Amino acid sequence: MEVIWKATSQNAVYEEARVGRVFNHRRPSRFPMAVVNAAKEADIVDAVKLAVEQKCRVAVRSGGHSWAAWSVRDNSILIDLGNYKQLEVDAENMIAKATPSMTGRELNSVLIKEHGLMFPGGHCPDVGLGGFLLQGGMGWNCRNWGWACERVVGLDVVTAEGELIHCNSTQNRDLYWAARGAGPGFPAVVTRFHLSLLPYPKKGFRSSGYIYPMSMYRKAFDWILSITPSFDNDTEIAVISHYPEGSDEMRFFILFVVMKNTPEEAEAALRPAQETRPDGAVEEWFCKEDSLDEQYDKQEHANPEKHRYCAENAYINNDADVPAVLEEAFTTLPHRKAFALWYAMNPCSRRRLPDMALSMQSDHYFALYTVWEDESDDVRCQAWVKNVMKRVERHSAGAYLGDSDFQTRKTKYWADDNAKRLMDIRRKWDPKGRICGYLDQGDQSGTTGLTNAHEWKL
Numbered sequence: 001m002e003v004i005w006k007a008t009s010q011n012a013v014y015e016e017a018r019v020g021r022v023f024n025h026r027r028p029s030r031f032p033m034a035v036v037n038a039a040k041e042a043d044i045v046d047a048v049k050l051a052v053e054q055k056c057r058v059a060v061r062s063g064g065h066s067w068a069a070w071s072v073r074d075n076s077i078l079i080d081l082g083n084y085k086q087l088e089v090d091a092e093n094m095i096a097k098a099t100p101s102m103t104g105r106e107l108n109s110v111l112i113k114e115h116g117l118m119f120p121g122g123h124c125p126d127v128g129l130g131g132f133l134l135q136g137g138m139g140w141n142c143r144n145w146g147w148a149c150e151r152v153v154g155l156d157v158v159t160a161e162g163e164l165i166h167c168n169s170t171q172n173r174d175l176y177w178a179a180r181g182a183g184p185g186f187p188a189v190v191t192r193f194h195l196s197l198l199p200y201p202k203k204g205f206r207s208s209g210y211i212y213p214m215s216m217y218r219k220a221f222d223w224i225l226s227i228t229p230s231f232d233n234d235t236e237i238a239v240i241s242h243y244p245e246g247s248d249e250m251r252f253f254i255l256f257v258v259m260k261n262t263p264e265e266a267e268a269a270l271r272p273a274q275e276t277r278p279d280g281a282v283e284e285w286f287c288k289e290d291s292l293d294e295q296y297d298k299q300e301h302a303n304p305e306k307h308r309y310c311a312e313n314a315y316i317n318n319d320a321d322v323p324a325v326l327e328e329a330f331t332t333l334p335h336r337k338a339f340a341l342w343y344a345m346n347p348c349s350r351r352r353l354p355d356m357a358l359s360m361q362s363d364h365y366f367a368l369y370t371v372w373e374d375e376s377d378d379v380r381c382q383a384w385v386k387n388v389m390k391r392v393e394r395h396s397a398g399a400y401l402g403d404s405d406f407q408t409r410k411t412k413y414w415a416d417d418n419a420k421r422l423m424d425i426r427r428k429w430d431p432k433g434r435i436c437g438y439l440d441q442g443d444q445s446g447t448t449g450l451t452n453a454h455e456w457k458l
């Protein structure tokens, strides 16, 4: 196993190991003692044992896409799983066993091409399964197909003491419960996910888009809110405010992505939107042939590499005046590359969730993805996000771990009972706080974990 020690390695080699695979180029000033480039399961066991021996913590990196670079921690051995990619597919039973650094695109390219199957991983193609699934995973068509972690049927993990065990609904059940929603506070290292798959709807993969001028913000938003609850159950619906490439004007873009078995079914699903849409779109398309691959390309384009990012999010209360609450966020973007998102979660948000750590949701998922290039914009862009969120959060039930930074804002991430149970499970499996856990301000959370409370209410 390759170990790159901070104290004895060349700086360039150490820096590449420390942050080379971190997506957000706003680099953290945190320095692991060593980085282990794991290439097989046994390396993960050995790396955890090395951390026990060294009396330091364990940090983990799968896809490197956590916005706040949660994998980069002081006083830790960072286990980077980037070279540990394995996939086994049991097509007959529609089960895949995948290692955590596999990305959505890597997994789906094999599943689609070789088996006609898919897994609803992250929208951005390069998000790693590890961080994504532990948080819950807002994957493709989450509003209907449910959270991606609901398709985790089991997982192999290395405990904080270095023991390799399996967790599922009958074995090590508390860890299995925690793995579906603990996010970066999961008290073990996942070496493999066992996933239940879906058929890939190649023939009926279609999309419709309606792009409105910002002057139609209220009208277009009211329309989409009114049709979402009863809209087709294989269609995901998102609203994005952004500057289209080459344009000086911000636009209000409504996107429907439908995944049906046939083109006819796709057309029937999208027809109610086409027939009721408000007039005045500057551009629109109806039931265009599409694919997961093309959607991935668009997501990749919207979230470019080598950029600086600040993400934030909130589940807006079901009874809120959503367009009013989000107006500032949607109409005052601080940079041409930044965008704001509303993502429909109804009817998933109205269903009783399985018994698992993930327990926070509402009909309206809202997120800010602030993207910029120059360090000189850091203060301005981050201040904009903070100010907008100060007003928005008062209308929210809580937030999603995946687009959060616990260093900058405290809120609720789980139902109260789930949060308490989760922190108890963390202490049971990792009483010494070996696994780094939640990165709060000053990295102090340790075995206590997060408080799970709205800061503005305290």
Ligand SMILES: Cc1cc2nc3c(=O)[nH]c(=O)nc-3n(C[C@H](O)[C@H](O)[C@H](O)COP(=O)(O)OP(=O)(O)OC[C@H]3O[C@@H](n4cnc5c(N)ncnc54)[C@H](O)[C@@H]3O)c2cc1C
Pocket: 023, 059, 060, 061, 062, 063, 064, 065, 066, 067, 069, 070, 071, 072, 081, 100, 121, 122, 123, 124, 126, 127, 128, 129, 130, 131, 132, 134, 135, 136, 137, 138, 139, 183, 184, 185, 186, 188, 189, 190, 191, 303, 402, 403, 437
């Ligand atoms: C461009 C972009 C698009 C995104 N789109 C979506 C989306 O569509 N839906 C969504 O839900 N989220 C999305 N996210 C959020 C993303 O899911 C989270 O940032 C997630 O943490 C990324 O997982 P990762 O493995 O790539 O990250 P990493 O930074 O590698 O991991 C994050 C943390 O998770 C924990 N972790 C990771 N792997 C393991 C493991 N094997 N064992 C134990 N702990 C582990 C560790 O604490 C680690 O530090 C997006 C993020 C980006 C940057």
